[in-house]
Amino acid sequence: MLNIEAMDFAVTKDLLAKDLLARLTGIVGESGVMADADPASRYRRDWSGDGSGLPLAVVRPRSSGEVARVAALCSERGVKLVPQGGHTGLVSGALPSAAGDELVLSLERLNRIVSIDEDNFSMVVEAGCVLETVRAAAAERGFVFPLALGSQGSCQIGGAVATNAGGLNVLRYGMMRDLVLGLEMVLPDGRVWDGQKALRKDNTGYDLKQLVLGSEGTLGIVTAVTLKLFPAPTQVETAFLALDSADAVVKLYGQARRDLCDLLSAFELLTDGGVVHSGLPNPLGSPAPCYVLLEISASGLVDARALLETFLESALERGLVRDGAMAATSAHAASFWQIREMIIERQRREGRHLRTDISVPISAIARFIAQAESAIEALSPDAIVLAYGHIGDGNLHFNVVPPAGLSEAGKIDLLHRCEERIFAVLDGLGGSISAEHGIGRLKRHAFLDRISPVHRDLLGAIKQVFDPAGILNPGRILEHRAP
Numbered sequence: 001m002l003n004i005e006a007m008d009f010a011v012t013k014d015l016l017a018k019d020l021l022a023r024l025t026g027i028v029g030e031s032g033v034m035a036d037a038d039p040a041s042r043y044r045r046d047w048s049g050d051g052s053g054l055p056l057a058v059v060r061p062r063s064s065g066e067v068a069r070v071a072a073l074c075s076e077r078g079v080k081l082v083p084q085g086g087h088t089g090l091v092s093g094a095l096p097s098a099a100g101d102e103l104v105l106s107l108e109r110l111n112r113i114v115s116i117d118e119d120n121f122s123m124v125v126e127a128g129c130v131l132e133t134v135r136a137a138a139a140e141r142g143f144v145f146p147l148a149l150g151s152q153g154s155c156q157i158g159g160a161v162a163t164n165a166g167g168l169n170v171l172r173y174g175m176m177r178d179l180v181l182g183l184e185m186v187l188p189d190g191r192v193w194d195g196q197k198a199l200r201k202d203n204t205g206y207d208l209k210q211l212v213l214g215s216e217g218t219l220g221i222v223t224a225v226t227l228k229l230f231p232a233p234t235q236v237e238t239a240f241l242a243l244d245s246a247d248a249v250v251k252l253y254g255q256a257r258r259d260l261c262d263l264l265s266a267f268e269l270l271t272d273g274g275v276v277h278s279g280l281p282n283p284l285g286s287p288a289p290c291y292v293l294l295e296i297s298a299s300g301l302v303d304a305r306a307l308l309e310t311f312l313e314s315a316l317e318r319g320l321v322r323d324g325a326m327a328a329t330s331a332h333a334a335s336f337w338q339i340r341e342m343i344i345e346r347q348r349r350e351g352r353h354l355r356t357d358i359s360v361p362i363s364a365i366a367r368f369i370a371q372a373e374s375a376i377e378a379l380s381p382d383a384i385v386l387a388y389g390h391i392g393d394g395n396l397h398f399n400v401v402p403p404a405g406l407s408e409a410g411k412i413d414l415l416h417r418c419e420e421r422i423f424a425v426l427d428g429l430g431g432s433i434s435a436e437h438g439i440g441r442l443k444r445h446a447f448l449d450r451i452s453p454v455h456r457d458l459l460g461a462i463k464q465v466f467d468p469a470g471i472l473n474p475g476r477i478l479e480h481r482a483p
């Protein structure tokens with residue numbers, strides 16, 4: 001039996017009557033309910049480490065049936081619920097509130113690969129499967145599940161659905177929205193919506209799964225997903241290229257789209273500041289203002305290496321590229337990719353910094369970088385700007401590391417002002433304040449300030465239909481409204 005008296009949260013004792021905990025335990029078993037008084041607990045934090053929350057308790061069901069019974073119980077009692085995946089979301093959506101009034105529902109025990117249908121190029125997985133496990137299971141059967149993120153060793157499929165995750169190969173395969181054929185979802189009142197179809201074409205009215213994709217756990221709890229698979233590439237070629245400017249990067253991208261027979265699978269911009277910041281050696285020896293990490297991949301009867309060699313020779317001749325190296329082996333290619341990963345890791349180690357995941361039309365990327373850099377320079381000449389991202393998606397991480405000498409409060413204030421300036425530049429270019437990470441709690445005000453009353457009304461009405469009691473992820477994306 002759980003020892004209720006041992007819980008050190010006064011709020012918990014008030015809110016969570018003994019019989020509620022006992023009923024949760026009755027649904028998921030003793031090992032499935034934790035009071036979670038440990039301040040270092042992973043259920044209280046996320047990857048960023050920027051904040052922490054206080055769960056009412058943590059419940060870890062093993063099946064969608066158990067999820068449904070937990071949700072029904074919470075609905076009956078008016079208990080708020082926060083679905084948690086792999087804690088890699090970057091907008092505090094999965095963090096429970098600090099008030100100790102939200103029950104964390106972890107999907108981590110729904111982690112089975114259910115089936116693979118080779119003829120249909122699809123697989124069914126439970127929502128708590130870690131992305132890397134899903135990719136490995138697909139690879140074992142000669143397929144690729146192409147969602148590739150720096151967080152793939154921890155993030156879950158349900159989290160990727162909830163945040164409509166993107167990543168490195170979006171320009172070839174699309175975002176999670178393009179990779180899901182069907183899903184199963186538990187509504188906040190405990191009803192189950194079985195949308196587990198495995199169809200590529202289905203034009204029967206409103207597409208409910210698309211509403212759930214990117215809804216950040218505010219409409220329902222995703223419990224299982226049917227994913228699209230693709231033939232695993234048998235040839236992958238990678239190049240690290242030096243260019244004179246962001247403008248040149250965009251021109252090269254256009255040429256690559258035209259010349260590389262639709263085999264382009266990644267086209268990442270790095271700036272010299274980012275490469276230096278990674279702490280790893282520059283593969284080209286001498287510095288350049290910008291770099292591109294370009295990857296093509298293919299299966300079947302095509303010579304990808306010869307194609308890329310011809311393309312690069314012509315790009316050098318035409319002056320589109322200043323210098324470049326093609327990876328000779330997969331380990332060599334991995335060393336290129338490591339530079340990009342280390343930029344992210346080093347940023348995290350530096351402590352508090354501004355992360356953005358903006359998007360603009362591809363044609364406006366160079367203008368965005370120039371205007372946003374000047375805006376940050378004017379605010380704080382000593383701040384370090386790290387810009388990198390997915391050029392083919394018009395999506396950049398335009399991040400700012402504050403001067404080391406500033407106090408914590410000074411850093412928070414500066415980064416807030418930097419974000420406002422960056423978002424103002426975006427407004428002028430018709431951009432988006434989030435292309436990947438979503439709104440969560442961190443960007444709610446910035447998001448709601450930018451949408452029309454009609455847009456707000458529609459979003460509020462949709463939330464009302466799915467979650468009239470307002471118990472699921474309250475205050476994420478939208479203001480919390482008590483029923």
Ligand SMILES: Cc1cc2nc3c(=O)[nH]c(=O)nc-3n(C[C@H](O)[C@H](O)[C@H](O)COP(=O)(O)OP(=O)(O)OC[C@H]3O[C@@H](n4cnc5c(N)ncnc54)[C@H](O)[C@@H]3O)c2cc1C
Pocket residue numbers: 046047082083084085086087088089090092093094107127148149150151154155156157158159160161162163164165166167168216217218220221222223344436437440473476
């Ligand atoms: C190093 C790093 C690199 C990253 N790179 C990228 C990138 O390239 N592209 C990109 O798009 N994102 C990226 N991210 C962000 C992040 O990995 C994704 O948002 C990821 O999809 C979140 O999955 P998760 O399982 O960790 O979700 P969590 O962080 O646990 O939750 C995120 C949100 O989803 C909700 N949620 C979780 N599971 C469910 C469920 N089963 N049903 C309903 N709601 C649920 C939560 O309530 C929360 O609101 C990166 C993050 C890190 C740390």
